[in-house]
Amino acid sequence: MSLAHAVLTSLLEKSSSGYDLARRFDKSIGYFWHATHQQIYRELARMDAAGWLESFVPPDAGKTRKKHYRVLDAGRAELARWTHEPAEPMDLRDTITLKLRADAVLGEVDLVPELRRHLALHQERLVKYRDIEARDFPAGKALTRAQAIQHLILKKGIRYEEAELAWGREMLTLLCATRSPSR
Amino acid sequence: MSLAHAVLTSLLEKSSSGYDLARRFDKSIGYFWHATHQQIYRELARMDAAGWLESFVPPDAGKTRKKHYRVLDAGRAELARWTHEPAEPMDLRDTITLKLRADAVLGEVDLVPELRRHLALHQERLVKYRDIEARDFPAGKALTRAQAIQHLILKKGIRYEEAELAWGREMLTLLCATRSPSR
DNA sequence: TGCTCCATGTAACACGTTACATGATTGC
DNA sequence: GCAATCATGTAACGTGTTACATGGAGCA
Numbered sequence: 026m027s028l029a030h031a032v033l034t035s036l037l038e039k040s041s042s043g044y045d046l047a048r049r050f051d052k053s054i055g056y057f058w059h060a061t062h063q064q065i066y067r068e069l070a071r072m073d074a075a076g077w078l079e080s081f082v083p084p085d086a087g088k089t090r091k092k093h094y095r096v097l098d099a100g101r102a103e104l105a106r107w108t109h110e111p112a113e114p115m116d117l118r119d120t121i122t123l124k125l126r127a128d129a130v131l132g133e134v135d136l137v138p139e140l141r142r143h144l145a146l147h148q149e150r151l152v153k154y155r156d157i158e159a160r161d162f163p164a165g166k167a168l169t170r171a172q173a174i175q176h177l178i179l180k181k182g183i184r185y186e187e188a189e190l191a192w193g194r195e196m197l198t199l200l201c202a203t204r205s206p207s208r
Numbered sequence: 209m210s211l212a213h214a215v216l217t218s219l220l221e222k223s224s225s226g227y228d229l230a231r232r233f234d235k236s237i238g239y240f241w242h243a244t245h246q247q248i249y250r251e252l253a254r255m256d257a258a259g260w261l262e263s264f265v266p267p268d269a270g271k272t273r274k275k276h277y278r279v280l281d282a283g284r285a286e287l288a289r290w291t292h293e294p295a296e297p298m299d300l301r302d303t304i305t306l307k308l309r310a311d312a313v314l315g316e317v318d319l320v321p322e323l324r325r326h327l328a329l330h331q332e333r334l335v336k337y338r339d340i341e342a343r344d345f346p347a348g349k350a351l352t353r354a355q356a357i358q359h360l361i362l363k364k365g366i367r368y369e370e371a372e373l374a375w376g377r378e379m380l381t382l383l384c385a386t387r388s389p390s391r
Numbered sequence: 392t393g394c395t396c397c398a399t400g401t402a403a404c405a406c407g408t409t410a411c412a413t414g415a416t417t418g419c
Numbered sequence: 420g421c422a423a424t425c426a427t428g429t430a431a432c433g434t435g436t437t438a439c440a441t442g443g444a445g446c447a
Contacts, residue, residue: 037313044426059299108310108317112303114329116242120295123214127287129354130220134291146297170386171312178305181375192364203353227398
């Protein structure tokens with residue numbers, strides 16, 4: 026049960042509606058922790074019932090069904106409690122790596138196009154992360170403790186994408202160099 | 209649906225029993241793609257029913273219930289088909305990163321012990337990967353195409369663990385430097 | 392005798408995904 | 420008027436997790 030804690034964290038960073046949360050989980054936050062809008066609505070309903078947060082109709086709602094959520098003390102307490110729970114490091118579950126293992130064992134199945142697609146996607150993400158970094162953490166700016174942590178988290182994402190790109194290019198070189206001549 | 213393909217790949221690498229598979233998914237392979245024995249038995253039963261693999265009682269079974277699995281042509285075909293299906297790159301879903309975001313937004317909750325635990329676990333994995341590398345890919349050894357791919361996959365794991373350690377140490381330094389004096 | 396490991400499974404439940412539904416607002 | 424976007428949800432299904440069950444083999 027960690028989606029709840031991801032939602033709590035995200036709401037504490039910026040209290041908002043389920044819809045807005047869902048959109049954030051589909052882009053910026055979503056690169057670190059993905060969730061669909063159905064999961065988020067379900068989780069919000071549960072946490073509302075549990076008294077971890079409260080919902081209210083925001084002043085700018087007009088005639089829409091828009092609901093706004095705010096974390097309550099019980100929610101903060103639960104989040105703090107959870108941070109001290111020991112957790113296992115995640116497994117990678119990387120599809121492209123699994124496909125390459127399949128290629129190795131099946132004999133050449135031509136993963137070059139799929140690998141290129143992945144490189145392009147990682148390149149795209151890297152650009153986005155660097156844009157966020159340039160915007161939120163310009164060089165020389167003094168940072169609070171919280172901002173310093175957030176910057177280091179973003180840097181983790183940047184380095185991860187850089188590593189993926191470097192590794193993917195090496196793998197691409199290997200695949201092309203050992204390509205059977207018939208193709 | 210990718211656990212099926214992970215199992216197929218693993219069985220092609222070495223055809224074996226459900227139990228042995230489960231143990232492999234709990235250690236070496238498991239670092240890249242984790243699964244419990246219940247998942248594996250369920251998946252094996254499904255694939256058996258689908259005609260992707262066959263089960264038989266191995267000669268060394270004795271009086272045990274041991275079953276051995278071998279991938280059939282239909283299974284190979286399915287695996288090859290799947291490798292060409294476009295797939296999204298995985299999201300990280302990294303618990304320690306989420307906890308650090310929670311720390312940033314809640315104010316200091318003291319994640320130093322949990323972070324140290326993670327560093328120790330990543331260090332342990334790194335040692336294991338390097339041992340496997342030294343054993344299976346000694347320097348200067350000529351490699352087949354399949355072995356070269358497998359080596360590069362292992363290197364990905366090694367670099368990932370190295371990056372996790374380096375990042376974790378930076379974060380630890382930051383947390384300690386900004387620790388409130390009361391603690 | 393009792394303990395651990397081998398070996399396979401069932402059942403219940405939690406979590407994630409896909410498809411569908413509803414209705415209001417905004418922009419062309 | 421129509422399409423896209425805002426905004427929230429239900430339902431069905433598939434995958435992953437946890438708990439429990441069964442029974443043989445090896446060993447102290």
